[in-house]
Amino acid sequence: MQAGRAARTKIPESDWLQFDDDAQRNGVGPAATGITARNAHSLRRRTVRLPGTVDSSAIELAGVTVRGRKRDVIVMTTTYGRTLALDPGSGKRLWEFTPADIRSYEGSSQITTSTPIADPDRKFVYAASPDGRIHKLSLATGHEVRAGGWPVRVTFDPTHEKIASPLNISGGSLIVVTDGYIGDTPPYQGHVVTIALSSGRITAVWNSLCSNRHGLIDPPKSCPASDSAIWGRNAPVIEPGTGRILFATGNAPFNGSTYWGDSVLELSPDGSTLLHNWTPADQARLNSDDLDLGSTSPAVLPVFDGRRLAVQGGKAGVLDLLDLDRLDGTTGGPGPRLGGQIQELSSPGGDQVFTAPAVWSHGGRTWVFVGDGSGTWAYVLGGSGASPRLSVAWRSGNGGTSPVIAGGLLYVYDPGGTLDVYAPTTGRRLASFPAGGGHWNSPIVVGGRVILPVGNANDHSTSGTLQIYHLPGR
Numbered sequence: 001m002q003a004g005r006a007a008r009t010k011i012p013e014s015d016w017l018q019f020d021d022d023a024q025r026n027g028v029g030p031a032a033t034g035i036t037a038r039n040a041h042s043l044r045r046r047t048v049r050l051p052g053t054v055d056s057s058a059i060e061l062a063g064v065t066v067r068g069r070k071r072d073v074i075v076m077t078t079t080y081g082r083t084l085a086l087d088p089g090s091g092k093r094l095w096e097f098t099p100a101d102i103r104s105y106e107g108s109s110q111i112t113t114s115t116p117i118a119d120p121d122r123k124f125v126y127a128a129s130p131d132g133r134i135h136k137l138s139l140a141t142g143h144e145v146r147a148g149g150w151p152v153r154v155t156f157d158p159t160h161e162k163i164a165s166p167l168n169i170s171g172g173s174l175i176v177v178t179d180g181y182i183g184d185t186p187p188y189q190g191h192v193v194t195i196a197l198s199s200g201r202i203t204a205v206w207n208s209l210c211s212n213r214h215g216l217i218d219p220p221k222s223c224p225a226s227d228s229a230i231w232g233r234n235a236p237v238i239e240p241g242t243g244r245i246l247f248a249t250g251n252a253p254f255n256g257s258t259y260w261g262d263s264v265l266e267l268s269p270d271g272s273t274l275l276h277n278w279t280p281a282d283q284a285r286l287n288s289d290d291l292d293l294g295s296t297s298p299a300v301l302p303v304f305d306g307r308r309l310a311v312q313g314g315k316a317g318v319l320d321l322l323d324l325d326r327l328d329g330t331t332g333g334p335g336p337r338l339g340g341q342i343q344e345l346s347s348p349g350g351d352q353v354f355t356a357p358a359v360w361s362h363g364g365r366t367w368v369f370v371g372d373g374s375g376t377w378a379y380v381l382g383g384s385g386a387s388p389r390l391s392v393a394w395r396s397g398n399g400g401t402s403p404v405i406a407g408g409l410l411y412v413y414d415p416g417g418t419l420d421v422y423a424p425t426t427g428r429r430l431a432s433f434p435a436g437g438g439h440w441n442s443p444i445v446v447g448g449r450v451i452l453p454v455g456n457a458n459d460h461s462t463s464g465t466l467q468i469y470h471l472p473g474r
Helices: 001-008 283-288
Strands: 044-050 059-066 069-077 083-086 091-096 124-129 133-138 168-170 173-178 191-196 202-207 246-249 264-267 272-278 309-312 318-323 343-346 358-362 365-372 375-385 385-394 403-404 409-414 419-423 428-434 442-448 449-454 462-468
Touching: 059 442, 069 124, 083 173, 318 385, 343 385, 358 403, 365 409
Parallel strands: none
Antiparallel strands: 044 462, 059 069, 069 083, 083 091, 124 133, 168 173, 173 191, 191 202, 246 264, 264 272, 309 318, 318 343, 358 365, 365 375, 375 385, 403 409, 409 419, 419 428, 442 449, 449 462
């Protein structure tokens, strides 16, 4: 009877245009999805075979014209750069874009784990490929735009510099960040590239090593330092209100002038200028012990008693509460000062954080949900503007990748093989579904469906699986 009612209920249509649904990367999707605490257990699983592994997340657009017909469409990119458009109701493939040089790296360790992004006009999508290029694709047909500067090369050495993080858009610019491959094989330098959506012209490059150089470094080894990967699942973050670009870097030297390893960094909205930094007091230890701060990037909180705050995780097993207006404890510009955070507290189980937190405002409170290999914990923000503090509200021992909130429910994928649905204010598990194993993958929730790609990029597989958990009739 319940399932029948669910099938007859009108399902609200929504978009999920990029990783974590918005440029701020808060992980909060549509307010209504058709999935509720009462019917979540009735979700059914549809399995779709893919020509590759999607070790990231999908995006979805509702009611767009693809192949001459108006419909909902899912878009995702495999580890070897095949970008696919699928009908979520049937799993039918609508189009596929394949990079021209895919045979030179398919099956190898040269991969991408980036999530594509839809253009604000909902006519194009942008996607990365392992050859270091960003492609602009027609949403209606999958055909590549080859005009102006498209496709855009964002590294001169894609065998050392990888595009792992999701693409982002701010204003009229696409923002791309780079990192290195497993094993940290030099030379590479994490950098931020901004690209004009209209022309494909690179408008700025900011290098986190040799930051006094303002273009793509050719070859990367011409900078004497290596690493400083920008690889967080939520990088780059766009600060609401200011448009500034926020991210964290991985292991590398730090000198407070041209080398910015293991630091939270804030760039100007155009991506050209470093405005401020927070660098932990134990940066040297993080670098020497392979404890990348940049295994995740800052999660921006709503303004609290006039203060702009953010939470930063990392491989050290701690969360740091930061003031975006006083990152290092001062209002000065970037420099060598260490420390300055407001608070330090444990990540779930004190484990390494490789995921993007979800930040949710509800009932006058700010909630932060963090998943790692030891569990999923909920934190709430309290105290006062003079002394804000995060505290643990509930704990689950079930691990997770990047959690998302949609329709008032919390969805967490455990890459060990489950998809869990929680009541976010209590931590009560409402439903749990079997899922394939995975790595960075995370769900999106729209239109009565949970869309979850599974599989591990490090298996170097040329096939994969998408799992769609749907209400009856969806």
